[in-house]
Amino acid sequence: MSADLYFVDTNVILYSYDESHPFKRDRAEAWLQWLWQNNSGSLSWQVIQEFYWNAIRKFGVQPSLIRSHVKMFAEWNPPDVTIGLIERAWFWTDQAQISFWDSMIVAAAERTRCRWLLSEDFQTGREFGATRVLNPFETAPG
Secondary structure, three states: OOOOOEEEOHHHHHHOOOOOOHHHHHHHHHHHHHHHHOOOEEOOHHHHHHHHHHHHHHHOOOHHHHHHHHHHHHHHOOOOOOHHHHHHHHHHHHHHOOOHHHHHHHHHHHHOOOOEEEOOOOOOOOEEOOEEEEOOOOOOOO
């Protein structure tokens, strides 16, 4: 599995800070550690922005800490937002009947050639082209 790329949705990163859900926090931390060790992680600028805002607002994490994590996640080379990415999101909005923001996640996962989309917000097993949804809280890494 380590040869595949895994696109990480915002909820996975945020749960790594959530003290009120210990199982999800531990599972999110395990996934993130595994992705770093296997050089298999991917995400988008949208995910990074949502993470930044929500970690500060919902969990009260110090902005300086979150900013250092933003810089760290930027090492996963998120794709630039281009008209091509937006047009692909429009395709998924029309084709799969999902929200524009979810479609941007799917389009970015495709753009980065991810085989897997780690999220609890999509239906587990659902396929978007060559990308399949995997709920990281139902499946352990590796």
